[in-house]
Structure formats: structure tokens, C-alpha cells
Amino acid sequence: MSQRFDVILKGGTVVNQDGEGVRDIGIAGGRIAELGPLQGSAAEVIDCKGLHILPGVMDTQVHFREPGLTHKEDLETGSRSAVMGGVTAVFEMPNTAPLTVTEAEFTDKVKRARHRMHCDFAFFIGGTRENVQDLPVLERAPGCAGVKVFIGSSTGALLVEDDESLRRIFQVIGRRAAFHAEDEYRLNDRKSQRIEGDPRSHPVWRDETAALMATQRLVKLAHETGKRIHVLHISTKEEIEFLRDHKDVASCEATPHHLTLVAPECYERLGTLAQMNPPVRGADHRAGIWRGIEQGIIDVLGSDHAPHTLEEKQKTYPASPSGMTGVQTLVPIMLDHVNAGRLSLARFVDLTSAGPARLYNMACKGRIAAGYDADFTIVDLKRSETITNKWVASKAGWTPYDGVRVTGWPVGTFIRGRRVMWQGELVTPSQGEPVRFLETLKP
Numbered sequence: 001m002s003q004r005f006d007v008i009l010k011g012g013t014v015v016n017q018d019g020e021g022v023r024d025i026g027i028a029g030g031r032i033a034e035l036g037p038l039q040g041s042a043a044e045v046i047d048c049k050g051l052h053i054l055p056g057v058m059d060t061q062v063h064f065r066e067p068g069l070t071h072k073e074d075l076e077t078g079s080r081s082a083v084m085g086g087v088t089a090v091f092e093m094p095n096t097a098p099l100t101v102t103e104a105e106f107t108d109k110v111k112r113a114r115h116r117m118h119c120d121f122a123f124f125i126g127g128t129r130e131n132v133q134d135l136p137v138l139e140r141a142p143g144c145a146g147v148k149v150f151i152g153s154s155t156g157a158l159l160v161e162d163d164e165s166l167r168r169i170f171q172v173i174g175r176r177a178a179f180h181a182e183d184e185y186r187l188n189d190r191k192s193q194r195i196e197g198d199p200r201s202h203p204v205w206r207d208e209t210a211a212l213m214a215t216q217r218l219v220k221l222a223h224e225t226g227k228r229i230h231v232l233h234i235s236t237k238e239e240i241e242f243l244r245d246h247k248d249v250a251s252c253e254a255t256p257h258h259l260t261l262v263a264p265e266c267y268e269r270l271g272t273l274a275q276m277n278p279p280v281r282g283a284d285h286r287a288g289i290w291r292g293i294e295q296g297i298i299d300v301l302g303s304d305h306a307p308h309t310l311e312e313k314q315k316t317y318p319a320s321p322s323g324m325t326g327v328q329t330l331v332p333i334m335l336d337h338v339n340a341g342r343l344s345l346a347r348f349v350d351l352t353s354a355g356p357a358r359l360y361n362m363a364c365k366g367r368i369a370a371g372y373d374a375d376f377t378i379v380d381l382k383r384s385e386t387i388t389n390k391w392v393a394s395k396a397g398w399t400p401y402d403g404v405r406v407t408g409w410p411v412g413t414f415i416r417g418r419r420v421m422w423q424g425e426l427v428t429p430s431q432g433e434p435v436r437f438l439e440t441l442k443p
Contacts, residue, residue: 237288335408
């Protein structure tokens, strides 16, 4: 007897943990019901011939600025940008106003997000000196991705720079915690290296030593306390070489901008639009991060989508804020690298779905398998498009890749069986739900 499905994705090339192959996917009740060839009937059959179906791409580092900074972005606009770029779930950061550091603030964020965000979501809880005693409970709240700590100051007021306070956080947490790793003491010592009006001095001030020192300190604390750490947005070749020998406690992330842009050219061309923390550096560091991808040292990709208005970005350096949009361009920029032979499609899938699911112990996401959420990023690997500011759905309205031509394009975003984006159109109302984690499932 043939099965009845809600949707059948017909004839696409499915890319998964068992390789690539043409298969049908039957969807029922928001989950993957069966992998084909399928003979069953469905309310809707979508022809995916010539397209590649990837497990839903997850961006595990975004800043959507709500509450408090919603002139830059909010949960609705940020998540719209995500699904327009083929991203099915995001992990959002706590440096909002107020900071996401209490149960009330975390609960408020989840309430704001549910069925207003277009993609599924999780929120990090900020780790501070003041909320240490609450972190064991807060990190286990449904929808929590874990604890995030800034050990070097960036956008917002979250900062825990000393080892004693960091050790107290390490001692109480149970889940993998994420870190912005730049050494605050060195950043303060080197502020004189900033040259007014010259963003090329940004990586001179926030140098590779500041990044490496912070990462080394974190690994030492992780070994001392027996805890797991995740080092965000790796920007130096030295960190890659160091982390290679500490994969027992440390996972790490690369960003598309650190893999694509290069100094000083990006600062000369884009000015403060290229200003990020940690900074985009020279070609040797970019090559080192690519080596981290090739050698399997990098675990995940995150966009570090950190929007500011063009007016804010156009302030004279160093008064200009650090950060750029990225959630919508993650898939096309990285597919262009796939087409250029810099990484395989299987490695891209590992970095954006299987990797995040593995690191964060997600429930029913990260692979195309019966019983899992029907989350898919459907792409046309042969399609060539030009990225433009006009295409970007973020409230910020700009991208550092404006005018860049890429090969490989997201044509469909499916989230829990619903077709959310198709061929550049938003086709389903927002129905985002919290990502479920094995460590936050209610008994």
C-alpha cells in the first residue's frame, strides 16, 4: 500500500552523511517520513530535478539586535534575511540592550521570536560575573544554545576579561560554551595603534597575538576545569595550529568573511564596511583558516551577522562600529568557494548542518534522515547571480559583497516541512520555533 505524504520533493540530488544521490523525500507532519524512490501520493509534489537538497543550513552565530537596537535589525527582519539566503535555523547572541543574562530576559526573547521569526532559533545566554550562580539553570532553558562569553570587548557591554572570573563560569557550566576570544588587556595596551580615519589600522590594533593569547587562556581553563569550549570566528593561522592539538576540549568556527576578504585590499575598497572584531587580516591568515577547513580543524561555519546602519558604519574610524551583515550571503558565498574547488559540497554540509548538530547536541536536526525535522536548503549549484544590496532583506540594507558575482545559489528553504522561501520569494508566514537540544529536553 502506497503511503500518503504532505509533500514529496522529487528527483533532487540529496547530499547527506551517506554521500550524494538522486532521491525523493517524503514529508509528513513536518518530519522526514521516507527517502525514495517513492511511489506514494502527496498533496504537493515539487520537482527538484537538477537541484541539490542539503540538510537545512544552520548559522550558529548571528546578532539580530532585539531588544534595544532594533533600528539596526530585529528578530523578524534578521530571520527573513536568513531564510532568503537558505538558512533554516540561527543561534542568536546575547549582546542586546538589555543584555540577555537573566531568566526574564531570555524568556522574553523566546516569546518575541516564536512565530515571528521566519526560521527556527536558539539564543545564547550571556555569561557575566553577576549571573554565574544562575548559569547552570539558565543554560538548560528550552531554546538555549548555551553560554556565550566575551573575553575581549566588542559590540555591547558583555565582558569578562580576567581568568579568575572566567574560571568561576567554567566551574559551574555543564554545556559547551562559546567565546569571543581577543585578549582585553592587550587590546587596551594597543589602542594607540589605531589611526584615525584609517581602518587598515584595525588589524594592527586588534592583532593576531591578542586573538592567540585569548584562545590559549581559554584552552588552559578548559583543561583545568574539564569543560568544553567553542572559539568563535577564528581569524589567525596561529590559532588554527594551536587548536589542532586541543580538539579534546575546543571546537572552533570560521566565518565566510575571514575566508573570503583579505587585508589591506578589503579596507581600501570597503573602508569601515570591512571593519569586524576580530578583524579581517592578511592573505597568510586567510590561507591558514582555509588550511583549518582542509585539515578538519574548523568544526562549523557561522556568519557573525552583526548589522549596523550605513550611517553608523560611515563614521570616521575608530568611531565606526565593528560588524557586517552575513546571514543571507553565507550560502551563496560558500557555494561559490565550493564551485571554485576550495571545499567539497560534503564538507560544506558538515560545517553547516552535521557539525552544529554534533557540537550542540541538537535533537532531530542536521541530517536528512527519517524521523528528523524536514529542514532543507535547496540549491542550484550551476546558477550564477550577482549579490546586491537590494537583494539583502536585513534592515541594515547592505552587504560587503554588493556587486560580487557568485556561482551556486539558494533556491528553496524548507523548515519543518514548510516551504518558506522559493525562487527568491517568501511564500509562508513566519512560524519559527525554538531548536530542541538533548541537554534542554524537559523530562
